[in-house]
Amino acid sequence: MTPDQSLLDLSDTLFSVSVALYSVALVAFCAELAFGRSRAARRELVAAGNGPAVDVSADAPADGAPRRAERLGVLGLGLTVLAALAHAGVLLFRGLAVDRLPWANMYEFATAVVLVAVVVYLVLAVRSPAVRHIGVFVLAPVVLGMVGIGLFLYVEGGPLIAALRSSWLAIHVSAAIIGFGIFLVSGIASVLYLIRQKDEQKPAEERGSGFVSRLPDSSVLDRLAHRTAVFGFPIWTFAVIAGAIWAESAWGRFWGWDPKETWSFIAWVVYAGYLHARTTAGWRGRPAAWVNVVGLAVMIFNLTFVNLVSSGLHSYADVG
Structure with missing residues (x-):
């Protein structure tokens, strides 16, 4: 079918609108950090005689x-x-315009991954208000990612190529998008945990008074990173298995060590290692968090370098 150009134009317009709104939201979160009290200052309230409690922090x-x-x-x-x-709306109207699921190329795949990460953050921020304070660190990569997607990955909407006309597109790729988006939030939480935990280990008089002091406690960030990874790991596991089943249907073999398959499996191993490290004495805390950060780096490498530079059976679609 011929794509509906008016819906494609609406999708492109909404892409620009979403980037603009994310940017303004990022500024608001930055201002919240700039004007808000540090967590230590909020606790330094003492009674002044019989009068009301006052803040005595410097x-x-x-x-x-x-x-x-x-x-x-x-x-x-x-x-x-x-x-x-x-x-x-970007994905919805693009899908309606081309009458297919809107994640058949890198532009659509990456756009969907970023959306999942934002939705995960919003759900967590509503459930736990303290998590809202990491908004600037979630939206900063979201804005940069969306700008990069729009500049370097954009392609015109069109019908599916023959190799992707399968029900496994909805199953395998959808699971990969959800798993990646969840791991993105988990990795950001681990990076912030490493920063926050290092600051908390310093003597009180040497601790930072900037944005670090306004982050949630390291225990909150560590728990956030772990719980999101626990949630995302079985989804990613399913994505890898579904991809193998699709490969057998399309190419006659379950596994061929294609670069995309290989790095997806490496990511699975790293996240399995992280979850195991969380329960192993001597690996809890910073060592485990570093493993989670490595997992996020592998996922980003798999999306960018493997799709854009390496060649393999997945190169035709720029997704995996």
Whole structure:
């Protein structure tokens, strides 16, 4: 069928709208960090005689600043919701325009992965308000990723090529998108955990008073990274298995050590190692977090280098 150009144009417009909204939300989250109290300052409230509790920290914000920061954080969260809706519209209208699932090339695949990461963050931020304070560190790579996707991966919408006309596209690729998006949030949480935990180990007088002090406690970040990885791991496992079944149907073999297959399996091994490390004495904490960061690096390498530089059976689709 001939793609509906008006719907494709609407999808492209919504892509620009979502990038703009994410950017404004990022600014709001940055302002929240700038004007908000550090976690230590919020705890340094003492009773002054019989009067009301007052903040005695040296870096206490000016009157009204904490409330203003709170409003900015809520604004950032609201804008992120609006951006996610526009982001979902990018895929929805592109799919309607070409009458197929909208993740048959790298542009669509990467766009969907970023959307999953944003949705995961929003769900976590609603369930646990402390998580909202990592919004700037989630949206910064989201904005950079969306800009990069729009500049370097964009392709015109069109029908599926013959090799992708299979029900496994909905099963295998959908699972890969969801797993990747969840691991993206997990990896960011581990990076922030490493930064926060290093700061918490310093004597109180040597700890940072900037953005690090406004992050959730390291225990919260560690728990967030672990729980999201636990959730994403079986989905990624299913994606790898579904890909092998599709490969047998399409190419007559379950596994051929194609670069995409190989690096997907390497990512699976790294995340299995992370989950095991979390339960192993001597590997909990920073060592396990580093394994999770390596897992995220492998996933990004698999999406970018393996798709764009290496050659293999998956190269025709730029997805995997």
